[in-house]
Amino acid sequence: MNDQDNSASQTQEVDFTKALEQGWLPIREVARQTGVNAVTLRSTCPGPKTRYRLTAN
Numbered sequence: 001m002n003d004q005d006n007s008a009s010q011t012q013e014v015d016f017t018k019a020l021e022q023g024w025l026p027i028r029e030v031a032r033q034t035g036v037n038a039v040t041l042r043s044t045c046p047g048p049k050t051r052y053r054l055t056a057n
Contacts, residue, residue: 031038 025033027038027041030036031041
């Protein structure tokens with residue numbers, strides 16, 4: 001792994017951590033918690049989302 005790969009990996013980790021702190025979850029985690037297939041979640045959402053924010057109704 002070169003320095004550029006390391007830098008990109010660290011940036012992704014920071015982005016992922018920041019998203020979790022803001023209440024965003026990876027689509028696979030939402031699928032696991034809700035029992036709804038990840039493909040179905042993606043198809044019902046406008047735009048290319050891979051993370052979702054869970055909110056209480």
